[in-house]
Amino acid sequence: MKKAIRNTIIVLLSLLVLAGCGKKAEETNNEDVELTVWVHPYVGAEKKEAIEAVYAKMTEEFKKDNPNAKITFEEIPWADRETKITTALAAKEGPDVFYLIPDQISQFAEKGLLADLNEHITKDDLNGFTETSVSAVTYKDKLYGLPILRESQTLFYNKAVLEDIGGDVNNLPTTWDEFNELGKKAVAKGYYARTYEGGNTLNTSLYPLVWQAGGDIVNDKNEISINNEKSVKAFEQINEWYKDGLIAKDSITSDDQGSMFLEGKILATWSANNMINLAKENDVEVLIGSPLKQEVEVTYGTTGAFVVASTSTNQAKAAEFVKVMTNEDNMREFNTVTGHIPAREAAMDILKDNPAMLQMAELTKIAKPGVINSEARVFMPDVQAAVQAMLEGKLTPQQAADKAAEDIQSYLK
Incomplete structure (x- = not known):
C-alpha cells in the first residue's frame, strides 16, 4: 500500500513539474521582447526595398515563436562604424545585435563588448555552416557571432587589355614572377599592370602579399612577424612595382583605382566579388585570375557575422x-540580394548558375579573414604610414617593415 501511495505521489509531482514547464514556456513565448539590430548599407538605393523585405521576413519568422516581439532594424553608415558602435555600447544605448567582421570581433571581444554565444548556441546549431566561416568568428575558443556572408578577393583582368599586350587568356599568371613578366608588357604598351590602393585598408593591399610571401603580421599571442625575412619580400615587391611604373603614381594614397581599371587603363585589379557586377554594368569583359603566390597561394576574404552585445538585457533572445x-x-x-557568398554549404545553391561567383566561392577556402589580434584595427594606420613612407622614398623596404613592427609593438598589451 505504501509503495502504491509513493508511486501515486511521484506521478502527481511529475505532472506538476510538466505543467510548470509548459506554463514557463508559454510565458517565455509570450513575453514582451524588444531587440534593436544595427545593419549597414549592404546594397545600393536600387535594392533598398529588397533588403528591407529580407529583414521583414526575418522578423516575421522570429515572431512565430515570439508573438510579442518588437524588432527594430536601424541602418548606420560603414564610415566610422566602429567608433559609433563602441560609443553607443559604452553608454549602454547601443544595439542588441550588430554586424562585425573577424578582425573587429577580436577587438570588441577584448573590450568585453560581445556576448559569448557558446552559452546560447549549440553544436547542432552550427551544422551546415562552412568550417572556415565558423572559425573566422571564433576568438580564443569563444564563439562571438553567426556568419551571414563570405567574400574573397583576387586579381581580375581586363580581357581587352590582356589581348592587346599579347597575353594568353587561357593561361593567367599564378606566381609573382609570372605576373611581373606580364605586367612589364602592359607598361610597355602604356598601361599600368595592376591596382594598388595604398590609402585603402591593408587587408586589400599589403597583407595578402605578406601572406603570399609566407610571412605574417602579428598573431593573437602578440608575436610580431611583419619584419621577418619572408614578410619583407612583400614590402620589396610593392616598392619595385612603384619604381618600375607597374602601379600608378597615386598608389601611395589612393583608396579607389577601380574606375581606372574599368576605363581600360590598368591590366588587372585586386578586387572582391562585387567587381563581377561592376564589370557587367560598365560593359567590361573580365577574367578571374589567381590571387598569386610567392610561396603560398592565399588571399584575403572576410566573413560577415551578426553578434550579440554584452550590454543587451536580453542576450538569449538576441542570440x-x-x-x-x-x-x-x-x-x-x-x-541573393546583396550578391555575397553564403556561409552555409546548402545555401550555395543560389550560385549554381553563376560560374564567376562559384569561382570566387572556391577562393574562400584559401582566404584569411584578416589579422586576428585585438589591436589589429588600431595599429593599421601606422603600418599603412610606414608603407607610404617607403613609396615616397623615405624608408627602405626593411626600414618600413621594422617601423611597422615597432609601431605594432607600441599598441600590444
Whole structure:
C-alpha cells in the first residue's frame, strides 16, 4: 500500500513539474521582447526595398515563436562604424545585435563588448555552416557571432587589355614572377599592370602579399612577424612595382583605382566579388585570375557575422534572433540580394548558375579573414604610414617593415 501511495505521489509531482514547464514556456513565448539590430548599407538605393523585405521576413519568422516581439532594424553608415558602435555600447544605448567582421570581433571581444554565444548556441546549431566561416568568428575558443556572408578577393583582368599586350587568356599568371613578366608588357604598351590602393585598408593591399610571401603580421599571442625575412619580400615587391611604373603614381594614397581599371587603363585589379557586377554594368569583359603566390597561394576574404552585445538585457533572445537571421532560407535571401557568398554549404545553391561567383566561392577556402589580434584595427594606420613612407622614398623596404613592427609593438598589451 505504501509503495502504491509513493508511486501515486511521484506521478502527481511529475505532472506538476510538466505543467510548470509548459506554463514557463508559454510565458517565455509570450513575453514582451524588444531587440534593436544595427545593419549597414549592404546594397545600393536600387535594392533598398529588397533588403528591407529580407529583414521583414526575418522578423516575421522570429515572431512565430515570439508573438510579442518588437524588432527594430536601424541602418548606420560603414564610415566610422566602429567608433559609433563602441560609443553607443559604452553608454549602454547601443544595439542588441550588430554586424562585425573577424578582425573587429577580436577587438570588441577584448573590450568585453560581445556576448559569448557558446552559452546560447549549440553544436547542432552550427551544422551546415562552412568550417572556415565558423572559425573566422571564433576568438580564443569563444564563439562571438553567426556568419551571414563570405567574400574573397583576387586579381581580375581586363580581357581587352590582356589581348592587346599579347597575353594568353587561357593561361593567367599564378606566381609573382609570372605576373611581373606580364605586367612589364602592359607598361610597355602604356598601361599600368595592376591596382594598388595604398590609402585603402591593408587587408586589400599589403597583407595578402605578406601572406603570399609566407610571412605574417602579428598573431593573437602578440608575436610580431611583419619584419621577418619572408614578410619583407612583400614590402620589396610593392616598392619595385612603384619604381618600375607597374602601379600608378597615386598608389601611395589612393583608396579607389577601380574606375581606372574599368576605363581600360590598368591590366588587372585586386578586387572582391562585387567587381563581377561592376564589370557587367560598365560593359567590361573580365577574367578571374589567381590571387598569386610567392610561396603560398592565399588571399584575403572576410566573413560577415551578426553578434550579440554584452550590454543587451536580453542576450538569449538576441542570440535566438541571430539564429533566425542566419538560417538556411534567410541566408539565401540575404545573399541573393546583396550578391555575397553564403556561409552555409546548402545555401550555395543560389550560385549554381553563376560560374564567376562559384569561382570566387572556391577562393574562400584559401582566404584569411584578416589579422586576428585585438589591436589589429588600431595599429593599421601606422603600418599603412610606414608603407607610404617607403613609396615616397623615405624608408627602405626593411626600414618600413621594422617601423611597422615597432609601431605594432607600441599598441600590444
